[in-house]
Amino acid sequence: xPAAWAAERFGVRPILxxxxxxxxxxxxxxFGLPVLAADGARVPLRDGSVDxxxxxxxxxxxxxxxxxLREIRRVLRPGGSLGLLVVxxxxxxxxxxxxxxxFPTRRELGDLLAATGFAVLRQIDRPDGTPPSWTRxxxxxxxxxxxxxxxxRALALADRQSERFTRLFAAGQIVFRxxxxxxxxxxxxxxxxxxx
Numbered sequence: 001x002p003a004a005w006a007a008e009r010f011g012v013r014p015i016l017x018x019x020x021x022x023x024x025x026x027x028x029x030x031f032g033l034p035v036l037a038a039d040g041a042r043v044p045l046r047d048g049s050v051d052x053x054x055x056x057x058x059x060x061x062x063x064x065x066x067x068x069l070r071e072i073r074r075v076l077r078p079g080g081s082l083g084l085l086v087v088x089x090x091x092x093x094x095x096x097x098x099x100x101x102x103f104p105t106r107r108e109l110g111d112l113l114a115a116t117g118f119a120v121l122r123q124i125d126r127p128d129g130t131p132p133s134w135t136r137x138x139x140x141x142x143x144x145x146x147x148x149x150x151x152x153r154a155l156a157l158a159d160r161q162s163e164r165f166t167r168l169f170a171a172g173q174i175v176f177r178x179x180x181x182x183x184x185x186x187x188x189x190x191x192x193x194x195x196x
Contacts, residue, residue, distance in 0.1 A: 004030075004033060012052075014033055014054075015035075015036060015045075016035040016036070017035070017039075018035050019037070021037050024037050040062050040067065040068035043075050048078065050076055050080065051077055051081070053076060053081075053083070055072065055083070056084075057086075057087070060101050060103050060104070061101055061102075065102075065104065066115065066116055069112060069116035069117075073117045073183050078183060081180065082118060082179070085176060086177050087165075088125075088175060088176075089103040089173065090172055096164065098165055099157075117183055119183075119184050120180070121180045121181060121182060122179070123177060123179050125175045126175050
């Protein structure tokens with residue numbers, strides 16, 4: 001996955017968060033990286049303890065996008081970077097979204113980031129140029145999941161969800177948006193009045 005690619009390419013030490021313990025164990029086995037069992041509502045890391053957060057394809061599937069972004073802002077050091085890959089709606093959505101997905105518009109995403117303490121540095125629609133090593137890792141994950149869960153109804157549901165995404169992308173109703181943002185400094189409290 002992307003975290004293993006980043007560790008290999010840039011020498012960073014990623015910590016993965018995964019709400020499903022079994023998926024976390026599988027990720028640890030596949031990529032050899034530490035995985036914490038957690039969801040976005042409460043990240044088990046100290047305030048200001050990480051330099052950067054990479055959140056790929058998560059924002060549009062959480063029930064409270066603002067809560068996730070506030071929690072990310074909490075664990076980022078001042079001025080720390082946030083990288084987001086978000087599926088955004090291109091306007092009025094005619095085809096149904098995959099179950100459990102809510103796609104913000106570009107404007108809604110920008111407003112949400114500003115309201116949760118982020119300043120957007122750069123945004124790109126339809127990012128391409130996926131690193132080959134990243135693609136190979138994603139293919140390994142897909143093969144592992146298919147081999148272990150071929151008869152599982154959840155895999156069939158995931159395949160149907162994937163088909164819905166394909167139709168929405170093909171119809172131009174959604175696009176990927178890659179965002180680089182930084183946490184804005186917290187406002188300073190007012191100084192107490194000076195006594196004369």
